[in-house]
Structures are given as C-alpha cells and as structure tokens.
Amino acid sequence: MTLNTNVDLSLLKGMTFTFTHLQQVIVLKVSALTGKEAVYINNKLVSQARNIKTHTVHECDHEGIAYQIELHVDSLLKGNITCSLTADEQPVTTYELSYDKRKGKPLIELPLLVLVGAGLGVGMSYGVVTHWMAWMCIGVTMVWAAKKSRKQWVCRERCFTADLQA
DSSP, X not given: OEEETTEEEETTTEEEEEEEETTEEEEEEEOTTTXXXXXXXXXXXXXXXXXXXXXXXXXXXXXXXXXXXXXXXEXXXXXXXXXXXXXXXXXXXXXXXXXXXXXXXXXHHHHHHHHHHHHHHHHHHTTSSOHHHHHHHHHHXXXXXXXXXXXXXXXXXXXXXXXXXX
C-alpha cells in the first residue's frame, strides 16, 4: 500500500522509502520476510545488508556526497518506524510511519472473534468442524483483519533542505 508518493508498505514486498536530493533518486528497500536491505542511487545498487536489527545505518558516497540512510524500527506492533536521509551530515528528509488506532468498534469485534474461535474449538472437539474448515475460517479472519487495517498507517514527511527537488 502506498502511504504517500515516496513511501510504500507491504507485508510481502516490505518497505520502500524514496528520497530525492540534488536530482539524485535514493531508494531504500527493506524486505519484511528476509530482512534484506538494499540502497539504490539512480537505480544502481550501492549498499546492501541482511539483518533483523531494529536500527540500521547504510553509508555510501556518490558524486562526492556522503549519504547516510538510517532506519529505526521502534515497535512493529505499535508501528513506529523512522527512516532518515542525511547528506554530508546534514539532514535532508525523514519519514515517520505510525500505526494509528482504529476508529472501529473493538467492543463488538473482539467478542465476535472469541465466539468464532470458541465455536471452532467446540466444533472440532465434537468432530463437526474439520481441520480444513478451521483453517479456512482462520484464513478468512486474517484477510478480514488485513482489510480493516489497510488505512491505519500514517506517514509524516519532514524535509530539512530547500534543494530536495532541485
């Protein structure tokens, strides 16, 4: 899901942060599944790493400018993620992702999920519900929860220099 024109977030594809500085396009791609991180400048790979740390820094030089991209994941459950670009130790752009709380009716949803789970458990114990039926219900529940959470991510962009789009 695209949060803004420069930030994309997906469970399968991971996170993509796009920065622009002095007509250079700098992209950080982070895989949510494998932990692979790759930095591209103008579609050329300049740095890559594979890790599962909550704080990583990529440093590279391009055309005499020392770039540094810092990714800090405060909490995946709360959704506090910050990605910053600095050029020659001067901040350029920072993206702050947060997971806003739902405006739905959790007092209705939670008992409903508990009731369905209890029903599946009782049904399986009496042999009325088969394993594939239970897995189907779990899959439908996961898809339903994913669709409900689609519009809960918020991305804030902070620009520090005037030459971002120059």
